[in-house]
Amino acid sequence: MWCEKDLVAKIKLGYYKKVINPTLEDQNYLSILTSSKKKMNMAKIRMNSRELHSETGRWVVPKTPWMERICHICEDRNIVDENHFLLECPAYNDIRSQFHNLCYNIDLPSLLQCQNYSDLGKLLSKIFEHRNKISNQIK
Numbered sequence: 001m002w003c004e005k006d007l008v009a010k011i012k013l014g015y016y017k018k019v020i021n022p023t024l025e026d027q028n029y030l031s032i033l034t035s036s037k038k039k040m041n042m043a044k045i046r047m048n049s050r051e052l053h054s055e056t057g058r059w060v061v062p063k064t065p066w067m068e069r070i071c072h073i074c075e076d077r078n079i080v081d082e083n084h085f086l087l088e089c090p091a092y093n094d095i096r097s098q099f100h101n102l103c104y105n106i107d108l109p110s111l112l113q114c115q116n117y118s119d120l121g122k123l124l125s126k127i128f129e130h131r132n133k134i135s136n137q138i139k
């Protein structure tokens with residue numbers, strides 16, 4: 001019998017295989033990136049533990065229903081998953097425009113499988129920093 005912890009681990013493994021690393025090949029971003037902050041942000045997004053509301057909503061008691069795990073940063077009222085956070089949320093459009101080579105007309109698996117670890121690390125750092133800044137202003 002599956003316990004919830006096993007199911008969550010299975011869902012996260014499925015996400016990892018589907019979105020991050022379909023061939024389960026070794027990923028060398030940890031040896032390429034020199035900044036520990038970039039490594040941490042990359043690991044967070046790749047391990048589905050990036051503290052987005054889609055994830056944190058299941059940490060509270062009672063759990064926030066999936067459809068109510070919306071983005072509090074923008075007015076779009078979309079569920080704040082990785083796709084919204086990295087590719088859709090208008091609050092980060094200015095940052096994405098600085099990384100046009102990575103972000104233009106791309107889907108989430110392609111972005112996260114990108115081998116340009118340096119730029120991807122910079123993009124993630126800037127988006128996380130901006131989110132934290134906005135979140136602190138909202139509180």
Ligand SMILES: [Zn+2]
Nearest residue numbers: 071073074089
């Ligand atoms: Zn948003």
